[in-house]
Amino acid sequence: MTTHFITAEIDLQESPAKLHQEIIAELENRGEPLRWAVTNVDVKEQKATVEAIVTTTTESEKV
Template sequence: MTTHFITTEVKFHDSPALLSKVIEAELRLSGEPLRWAITALDLQRQTATVEAVVTLDD
């Protein structure tokens, strides 16, 4: 198992619960999320920058 630090952007959603699910689904494209945080917001583009640590099976 290896860990990787990744950064991605996701579109805002009206519901915080929905935003969380969208973020986790996006992160699963790169591995299994261990932890993540929203580190920046772009209000004009309506996006959130997310930094995460994910694991991959070898």
């Protein structure tokens, strides 16, 4: 298992629930999220910056 620190930009959504779903979906594309936080919101660009710690499993660890 490998741990990674990642930063992602997420488009702002019309509701907090949809934003949460979008963040989780993006993080799961990169690994299994352990923890994450919205660290910046750019209202002009309609983007949220998310910093997260995710883990990934190598092929040899899946066996």
